[in-house]
Amino acid sequence: xxxxxxxxxxxxxxxxxxxKWQKANNHRVPVGFSHVLPYNELGTSRYSEEDIKRTxxxxxxxxxxxxxxxxxxxxxxxxxxxxxxxxxxxxxxxxKRFFDExxxxxxxxxFSKWKEFLNITIGLFSFxxxxxxxxxKNPELWAFISFIFVGILLGYGNKYFPQKIKELRKAELDKxxxxxxxxxxxxxxxxxxxxxxxxxxLLGFLFLALLAFGVIKS
Numbered sequence: 001x002x003x004x005x006x007x008x009x010x011x012x013x014x015x016x017x018x019x020k021w022q023k024a025n026n027h028r029v030p031v032g033f034s035h036v037l038p039y040n041e042l043g044t045s046r047y048s049e050e051d052i053k054r055t056x057x058x059x060x061x062x063x064x065x066x067x068x069x070x071x072x073x074x075x076x077x078x079x080x081x082x083x084x085x086x087x088x089x090x091x092x093x094x095x096k097r098f099f100d101e102x103x104x105x106x107x108x109x110x111f112s113k114w115k116e117f118l119n120i121t122i123g124l125f126s127f128x129x130x131x132x133x134x135x136x137k138n139p140e141l142w143a144f145i146s147f148i149f150v151g152i153l154l155g156y157g158n159k160y161f162p163q164k165i166k167e168l169r170k171a172e173l174d175k176x177x178x179x180x181x182x183x184x185x186x187x188x189x190x191x192x193x194x195x196x197x198x199x200x201x202l203l204g205f206l207f208l209a210l211l212a213f214g215v216i217k218s
Contacts, residue, residue, distance in 0.1 A: 010047055010055050015064065018075060019083060098168060098177045104184075110162035111188050115197050117160040123200035126150050126208040133211060143212040150208060162188075 007015065047055075056073050059065040065073045075083065129150065133143040165188075168181050187193055195202060210216045 008055075010051060011059060011064075013047070014052065014055055014059065018065075018073075098171060098173060099180045103164060107162055107164045107184065110164055111197075114160045114162055117157050118198045118201035120200070121157065122150060122154055123198070123202070123204035125153075125204070127200075127204035130204070130208040130211050133208075139211060140214050143208060147208055147212040150205065 056065065056067075060067050060073070063076055064079050066076050067073055074080075126146075129146040130143060133139040133146060136142050165181075165184070168177075171177075173181060188197065207216070
């Protein structure tokens, strides 16, 4: 996180260590170290101890750090306040999670309605149509007509598809939310789980389709 321009690489690296430590510990007051070892452990191991000490003093001279009586180097009040402001703004943006408990509950409710529509309206209806077509003189023709009709009904029923999933597919998600959405889609629409959720739909619609395209003979 760059909050000061014009720093040398070692100055920026050391400042980044302090900022990471500040963020990791969520302190509301400046924190720092009174010895060099933590800097080596937290990302500046390629620099010598003398280089780190010398750079810390330079940062003091530039009024970016101050050296406390116990020897700890901490951010000046001005730099610290600028960092907190930037961190809070960044936190506001990154904490805008698209998924929380309420959203997941909403998706579950919407999927239940979609599942009911597929199983009852499409699945059972398709099965009944297929059985009826078998009793006609030309079952393939009537099954094909019925198949088209059910396809139109299925398109009309798109309004029952979970709206929250539609919204999330169009949203600009970060990596975590993308993985969450992908996991939900596998859970609800993955082939293995979809058989579990919508067996009547799959069996009924498949039966009608096979009859319509002549795979099943009367």
